[in-house]
Amino acid sequence: MKTVESKTQRWNMRVAEDVDAIVRLAAEQTDQPLTDFVVQAARVVAEDTLADRRVFRLNETAWDEFVVALTLINSPDKRTLPVGLEAFQGAHQTAWGPLFAASMIATVPTILVYVAAQRWFQRGFSVGAIH
Secondary structure, three states: OOOOOOOOOOOOOOOOHHHHHHHHHHHHHOOOOHHHHHHHHHHHHHHHHHHHHHHOOOOHHHHHHHHHHHHHOOOHHHOOHHHHHHOOEOOOOEOHHHHHHHHHHHHHHHHHHHHHOHHHHHHHHHHHHOO
């Protein structure tokens, strides 16, 4: 069963005639009301624009994984990367030099693998983009 969202906000927009004509034509082609078409298109672009910000947000699952690794792993040689990096931060100060050095040591291999296999990554991205 499809739920209907309550629409409570109003947008006022002015557009050029050529933009109006092409957007109306596209809305007709998709059998959608003009407002629904514009809002859906704007939402898709907005979500794509904000996608990079979603990746770096700390969510509940990531926090739970960090706490479990911090609590259950007692041996320093078996720590996960985030827990190992957290060890450089004390109660009143942070060892910035070693923290950044460890971050570089963790990041550089990933960058090197990407640079070495760049053509295959790009080919895979372009094949996935073609429908």
